[in-house]
Amino acid sequence: MKVIVCIKQVPDTEAKIKIAPHGRAIDDAEINYIINPYEEYAIEEGLRTKESLGEGEVILISVGPERASTALRSGLAMGADRAIHINDPLIDENDPLLVATLLSKAIQQEGYHLILCGVQGVGTDHYQVGPILAELLGIPHVGVVTKLQISPDKAVAHREIEGVSEVIETPLPALFTTQKGLNEPRYPSLKGIMMAKKKPLTVLDCQQLGVSEEEVNKLKGKAPIIKLELPPMRPKGTVVEGEPSETVKQLIEWLQRETGIL
Amino acid sequence: MPQGVLVFAEQREGIVKKASLEATSEGCRIANQLGEELSVLLIGSSIKHLPPKLFPYGAHKVYLADHSMLEQYSSEGYSEISYKLITERDPAIVLFPATAMGRDIAPRLAARLKVGLASDCTVLRLNEEKRLECQRPVYSGKAFALVQLTSTPQMATLRPNVFSAEELKEPPQGEVIELSVELKPENIRAKVVDLIKPEQEVPDLTEAIVIVSGGRGMKSGESFELLEALASTLQGAVGASRAAVDAGWVDHQIQVGQTGKVVSPQLYIACGISGAIQHLAGMSSSKFIIAINKDPEAPIFKAADFGIVGDLFKVLPCLTEALQKLSKA
Numbered sequence: 001m002k003v004i005v006c007i008k009q010v011p012d013t014e015a016k017i018k019i020a021p022h023g024r025a026i027d028d029a030e031i032n033y034i035i036n037p038y039e040e041y042a043i044e045e046g047l048r049t050k051e052s053l054g055e056g057e058v059i060l061i062s063v064g065p066e067r068a069s070t071a072l073r074s075g076l077a078m079g080a081d082r083a084i085h086i087n088d089p090l091i092d093e094n095d096p097l098l099v100a101t102l103l104s105k106a107i108q109q110e111g112y113h114l115i116l117c118g119v120q121g122v123g124t125d126h127y128q129v130g131p132i133l134a135e136l137l138g139i140p141h142v143g144v145v146t147k148l149q150i151s152p153d154k155a156v157a158h159r160e161i162e163g164v165s166e167v168i169e170t171p172l173p174a175l176f177t178t179q180k181g182l183n184e185p186r187y188p189s190l191k192g193i194m195m196a197k198k199k200p201l202t203v204l205d206c207q208q209l210g211v212s213e214e215e216v217n218k219l220k221g222k223a224p225i226i227k228l229e230l231p232p233m234r235p236k237g238t239v240v241e242g243e244p245s246e247t248v249k250q251l252i253e254w255l256q257r258e259t260g261i262l
Numbered sequence: 263m264p265q266g267v268l269v270f271a272e273q274r275e276g277i278v279k280k281a282s283l284e285a286t287s288e289g290c291r292i293a294n295q296l297g298e299e300l301s302v303l304l305i306g307s308s309i310k311h312l313p314p315k316l317f318p319y320g321a322h323k324v325y326l327a328d329h330s331m332l333e334q335y336s337s338e339g340y341s342e343i344s345y346k347l348i349t350e351r352d353p354a355i356v357l358f359p360a361t362a363m364g365r366d367i368a369p370r371l372a373a374r375l376k377v378g379l380a381s382d383c384t385v386l387r388l389n390e391e392k393r394l395e396c397q398r399p400v401y402s403g404k405a406f407a408l409v410q411l412t413s414t415p416q417m418a419t420l421r422p423n424v425f426s427a428e429e430l431k432e433p434p435q436g437e438v439i440e441l442s443v444e445l446k447p448e449n450i451r452a453k454v455v456d457l458i459k460p461e462q463e464v465p466d467l468t469e470a471i472v473i474v475s476g477g478r479g480m481k482s483g484e485s486f487e488l489l490e491a492l493a494s495t496l497q498g499a500v501g502a503s504r505a506a507v508d509a510g511w512v513d514h515q516i517q518v519g520q521t522g523k524v525v526s527p528q529l530y531i532a533c534g535i536s537g538a539i540q541h542l543a544g545m546s547s548s549k550f551i552i553a554i555n556k557d558p559e560a561p562i563f564k565a566a567d568f569g570i571v572g573d574l575f576k577v578l579p580c581l582t583e584a585l586q587k588l589s590k591a
Contacts, residue, residue, distance in 0.1 A: 011401070013402075013520045013521060013539075013540050013543075014538075014539060014540060015401075015539075016404075016539065017401050017404040017405050019405065026401070026405065037521050038521070096369070096379070097372065097373065097376070097378065100373065122401075122402075122520060122521065123400060123401050124400055125381065125382065125398075125399070125400055125401075125402065125524075126369075126379075126381045127365045127369070127381055127382070128368075128369040128372070128379060128381060129369075130369075131337065131366060131367075131369035131370045131373070132369045132370070132372065132373040134337075134370070135341075135369070135370045135373035135374055136373055140337070140338060140451040140452035141337060141370075141452065142452055143337075143362070143365070143366045144362060144366075156455075158458070159362075160362070160515065161361075161362035161363070162279075162361060162362060162466040162468070162469065163459075163460070163465075163466045164457055164458060164459050164460070165457070165458040166334075166335075166454050166456075166457055166458075167454065167455050167456035167457070167458060168452050168453065168454055168455065169452070169453055169455045170451055170452035170453070171451055174451075174452065180514045180517070180521060180522070181513075181514040181515070219376075221378075221412060222377055222378025222411070222412055222413040223378030223379060223380050223409050223410070223411055223412070223413075224409065224410055224412065225407045225408065225409055226395070226408050226409070226410045227407070227408040228400070228405055228406070228407050228408075229405065229406050229408075230404075230405055230406075231399075231403060231404070231405065231406055231546065231547075234546075234551075234565060234567070235567075237551075237563070237566045237567040237568055237569060238567070238568050238569070239558070239563055239566070239568075239569035239570075239571060240568075240569070240570055240571070241558070241570070241571040241572065242572075244572055244573070244576040244577045244580040245580055247570045247572055247577065248570075248577060248580045248581045248584050249584070251552065251568060251570060251581065252581075252584055252585070252588065254568050255529075255568075258550070258567070259528070259529065259549075259550050261472070261496075261528055261529050261550070262585075262588065
C-alpha cells in the first residue's frame with residue numbers, strides 16, 4: 001500500500017505573532033517552525049497502517065520554502081520511507097488552491113492508495129487543502145477523523161461532528177484529514193534521526209510537476225490577505241481577592257450589571 | 263452576470279442548524295446592500311417542511327433537494343447537488359456556516375469551481391466595488407486577516423455564534439423550488455454507516471452561549487464535576503485546557519485552544535487555567551471572560567474582564583449555589 005502523507009511546516013503554536021511592516025503577513029524573523037501538529041497524527045497513522053498491513057511505503061510531501069525540508073526530515077526520523085519537497089519561488093505556501101493543485105500533480109506522478117493530511121494547517125486555519133486535494137484527484141474524502149481502520153481495499157473512519165461521531169465507510173483510494181484523538185504520535189528515536197539523514201528526499205519545482213508559471217499565477221491569489229492586524233487589546237478587567245462568599249457576591253453583581261447574561 | 267447571494271443551509275435530522283440561520287441572516291444583510299435576492303439551498307431527505315423556517319430570515323427562494331439518497335451528509339452527494347445549482351443559477355456570493363459540514367463541502371466546491379474561499383469568517387463587508395471583503399481570525403485569533411475574494415462566485419464560510427440570526431419584521435413572500443435529484447449510487451462512495459451519539463447530550467462548544475473550562479488547577483478528572491454543576495446552572499458547556507486533556511482527565515473533544523476548538527461564547531469562565539498563549543488563542547474572542555485562579559500572577563487575569571484570586575475548590579461551589587438561588591428567586 002502506498003501511503004501519502006501531506007505535511008506543512010507551521011509557526012510554533014507557542015509563538016508570539018508580530019505583523020510584518022507591509023502589513024499583509026507575519027514577521028517570522030523570530031519564529032520557530034514545526035511540523036503542523038495535526039500532521040503528526042497523519043504521519044503516525046500512515047506508519048501504523050504500514051505496520052499493521054505488514055507492507056507498504058509511507059511517502060511525505062510538503063509544499064514550502066527551503067526550511068520545510070527540516071519538517072520532512074523530522075517526519076522521516078519518525079519512520080517514513082522517503083519525502084518529496086515541492087519548492088519554487090513562484091509558490092505561496094499559504095494558498096490552499098495552489099498548494100493542493102501542486103500536491104495533486106506530485107501525487108498523480110507517484111501513484112497512491114491512501115492519502116492523509118491534517119484537518120487544518122495551524123496558523124492559516126483554512127481547513128481547505130484536504131478536501132480540495134480529494135476533489136482534484138476525483139477521490140472520496142473523510143474529514144476530521146478520530147479513528148481509522150484500513151484494509152487493503154476499503155476504510156472505516158470515525159468523523160467528529162457537532163456532538164456526535166459519524167462512522168463512514170469508503171473504498172480506497174481515499175483521503176482522510178486527521179484530528180487530535182486519532183493516535184499518539186511517536187517521538188523519533190536516535191536511530192531514526194540517524195537513518196533519516198540517508199533517506200531519499202526529492203526536491204521538485206513547478207516545472208518538474210508540469211505546471212507552468214502562467215498556470216501558477218492563474219491559480220494563486222484568489223483570496224489574498226489585504227491586511228493583517230493584531231486583535232484589539234481588551235480593556236483591563238477587575239480582579240478581586242478575599243473570602244469566596246464575598247468575591248462570588250462581587251462577581252454576581254458584576255455579571256448582572258455588565259453582561260446582561262443572568 | 264453573476265447575481266444574488268446563495269446560502270448553503272445545513273440541516274441535520276430535520277432541524278435547521280442555528281449556524282445556518284446566522285448565515286442566512288448575514289446573507290440577507292449582504293443581499294440587501296447589493297439590492298439583490300437571497301436564496302437558500304437545503305439538502306436532505308423528508309425535509310419539505312423546512313423552507314418556511316428560512317423565510318423569516320430573508321430568503322426569497324429556497325431550493326430544496328429532497329431525496330432518500332441525501333438522508334445522511336456525504337461530501338460527494340451534497341457537493342454534486344450544490345455544484346449543479348451554483349453553475350445553473352450563477353450567484354455572485356455563496357455562503358456556508360463554518361460547521362463540520364460547511365467546512366467539509368465548501369473547499370470541495372471551491373476546487374471544482376476553481377475559486378477562492380475565505381474560511382471561518384467573523385465579519386463580512388462589501389467594498390466600493392461591491393466585492394466581498396472578509397475578516398477572519400488566523401493563528402487561532404492571535405491575528406485577524408482581511409481577505410479579498412477576487413474570483414466569482416465569492417465564497418466564504420461563517421464562524422458559528424458570531425453573526426446574529428434576526429427574524430425580519432416583514433419577511434419576503436418566499437418561494438420553494440424543488441430540485442430534481444439525479445444521483446446514482448456510484449456518485450456516493452464514502453457513506454455514513456452509523457452515528458455514534460454520546461450517552462448524554464452535550465452542547466457543542468462552538469455553539470455554546472456559556473462555557474465553563476478547567477485546566478491544570480482542577481487536579482483530577484473527578485473535580486470536573488464542579489464545572490459540570492456550574493455549567494448546567496448556566497445552561498452552558500464544559501471545556502478544558504490542553505493541560506487537562508493531555509493529563510487524561512477529559513476527552514480531547516472539549517479542548518479549547520490552538521490545537522483544539524476555537525470558541526466565541528457570550529461568557530467564558532476559566533477555572534484553574536493559567537492562560538498559556540495556546541489557550542488564549544482559542545477563547546479570546548469570547549464576549550466576556552471570567553478567570554478563577556489561585557495564582558494572582560497567572561496570565562489569564564490579563565485576558566479576563568473579571569477575575570477572582572482564590573481557591574477554585576471553594577469558589578466554584580459557592581458560585582454555583584449563589585446562581586441556583588438566584589434562578590429560583
